Amino acid sequence: MAMVRDHGWVMRHWTNNNAESVNHLLKLKAYWRQLPIPTIVDNIYDMVKLSFVNLRSALSGQGNYILIPAMSRLQVPYAVWSTAMDECKNVLFARFLQDNLARVNPGVVSSKDGALTLPTTPEVAWKPGQKSRPRVTKIRPAQQ
Numbered sequence: 436m437a438m439v440r441d442h443g444w445v446m447r448h449w450t451n452n453n454a455e456s457v458n459h460l461l462k463l464k465a466y467w468r469q470l471p472i473p474t475i476v477d478n479i480y481d482m483v484k485l486s487f488v489n490l491r492s493a494l495s496g497q498g499n500y501i502l503i504p505a506m507s508r509l510q511v512p513y514a515v516w517s518t519a520m521d522e523c524k525n526v527l528f529a530r531f532l533q534d535n536l537a538r539v540n541p542g543v544v545s546s547k548d549g550a551l552t553l554p555t556t557p558e559v560a561w562k563p564g565q566k567s568r569p570r571v572t573k574i575r576p577a578q579q
């Protein structure tokens with residue numbers, strides 16, 4: 436079983452504000468009373484289940500949440516989602532959860548939201564027609 440701290444989504448998107456929000460919701464659900472551990476676990480399970488329902492609805496373009504621009508390529512049109520079988524929906528949702536936003540393309544660099552993609556530049560910038568190296572590079576003495 437993978438540790439929570441090793442999960443990519445938690446590492447990128449979980450902040451103290453999120454933890455405080457979940458803590459507040461748990462307290463509201465418990466009416467600000469102390470509850471037995473099994474009840475707390477059931478409450479947490481219900482909240483996680485609701486989060487997954489919200490994620491599934493965002494994947495199909497419904498509900499209160501939308502996908503970030505970098506993940507919008509995974510969005511499924513509602514007409515397709517509503518007519519798809521449960522197995523197909525589960526496959527699409529699993530693909531959505533497994534996506535880590537990493538794209539292996541060594542020739543380009545993309546912005547965090549995926550809106551801008553630029554070609555990578557070499558470490559030393561050469562002007563058009565430049566034959567020698569830039570003056571700012573260090574000259575090392577010859578090995579004797």
